[in-house]
Amino acid sequence: MKNFDFALLGARAVQYRLVIMLVAVAVFGGLSLDDFLTVNTLQSVLDRATVVGFLALGLTPVLIAGQIDLSIGSMMSMAGITTIFMQPVIGNVPAAAAGVAVGILIGAVNALMVVVFKINSLVATLATLLIFASLALLLTNSYPLSSEDPIFGLPLTADFLWILTPRSAIFLIAAVLMFVWLKLTPTGRNLYAVGSDASAATSSGINANGYIAASFVLSGFFAGLAGMMQSLSTAAGSPVAGAVMLIPAITAVVIGGTRLEGGRGSSLATLGGVLALGALTTALEYNGVPSYTQAIYTGLLLILLISLDRIVSGHGGASSRAQRSVRVAPRNTPLPRRNA
Template sequence: MLPDLATAPPTSTRGRLLAHLPPVATLGPLLALFIACAFFASQSDRFLSGSNFSLILQQVMVVGVVAIGQTLVILTAGIDLSCGMLMAIGSIVMTKLAVDSEMNPYLAILCGLLVSTAFGFLNGALITRVKLPPFIVTLGTLNIAFAITQIYSKSQTISALPEALEYFGRTFRVGQTAVTYGTVLMLIMYLIAWFVLRDTAPGRHVYALGNNAEATRLMGIDTARMLLIVYTLAGLVYGIAGLLLVARTGVGDPQAGQTDNLDSITAVVLGGTSLFGGRGNILGTLLGALIVGVFRNGLTLMGVASVYQILITGILVILAVTTDQLSRRKG
């Protein structure tokens, strides 16, 4: 019987050293990030400033967390178009309960997380029980969540938040750069996701499910249950992103999240995760989120209008997916 190459420890000194190096799949996104930073630094003197890096990190922490949930879904060969709206509805529930209903802010946060998680569970249930395509299901829940968010908030921004909801927006200094506690939480979440996907049986099952769902089922793995867990966890992650969004902006914004589905998918595919499932690296997603943040920030410094930023983001997605498709054909 052949050893499990995914879990077998490296036996040679060279193997042990290579195990601690970044995965090869992350080298492309890392190079792209370096090139993007070099380009925008040449276009604006402000790009390399500590205050600008602080701004990039604050922008990235929200889409970066959303992209964690999106990565889990895409690794199973699915897609989640509802992510931005699940983030938004969670943020509105927690802020409205804390401000208008004067609920204990920690309980309000819990309620917001539960609502986002419940929508994630609904996505998973419709996909696994009713056998609907992920694209259709999440497109439907995107619109449902958006409508409920507008009705519940009466399309009004919620301000004057209690301190507990703004905690992750607070900063500490690293050199000349102010880093938010939300950024630290994002990095911790990436480390947890990296460990689970790399070193646990459920993580390997996620990859197996994306590679070949039928073969995975024949191995005795409950694929429907695994998909349900993935979409439910993704909903929880989007709720956490909603909390970080509230902490960063200081308000509950019912119009939030409308571009985060595109931004999160862009981060995932730029990070090297295949839209066809079964192949990818969560650390690559973090690099992809940084690339998205750097592009948005750099284009803003160059005076490029937001509509053209969305255009460029769409082009980046197409280029990344085309590259993935070509590599699959060669493979």
């Protein structure tokens, strides 16, 4: 009986982890700092979480499709230096568009490697991670570029609407739009089917390769957006801006509850993960905790949550995934060939 209660408690803890984390951070921050619980802090948390947030948002459909994209950081760096470099050449707004376009382009390269050349996404995006991190260093000779028009990007982080800055508003809207797409449209639901079982999805008439390719392009788009916004708001294009972003982005997505095994996840969960992580980081930083100690907390949190999830759910993950693919797949389709 006691054992059962513990399991239930664990399950609840996993289920409401984002709420628990946010409340814990608020209590801890409120107790340890005088003016932590203010609108300003909330605005700052939201604003600073935006860059990791875009990356995490882009990663979400990729993980739902059962793939992984390690190259988001490199795409972000490339987009950032492109934006800053193109500013004096083609003007501010076209340069920003060019930055995002570079992200989309690299995402398309990833899609090509995974879908056409059938390279495992872990290896393919590891390779593009190396290639574009290296290219970013080569193009800039390892020095950050500084913007010709540093004023242009400033409004992105300015006061906008109560707790929002323009870029965090864009981030929130993007998260909600993605939620609507994933949960309420047929194409969104098909993506889950592809991630649950690509061959079953194919047998039921879904173009699995198309969905996987689209998820990589989308990830490139969001990484491009992250790089563009980061470089404009700091008025500098650093070739290593994205190098440190991969781990926080994956952590945020996973804390939110999206699984690396595919077929599960949601953009609002990712939003929650981004906010919880951002709040924790901000509270620690305001307390003067050095960044490497923050990494310890983040890492422990990640391990704790994922272990708890595994212990509580047991083997439930597999069965619920199977159920979901049954629900999505039309009836009377031929039995899917597994392990194709």
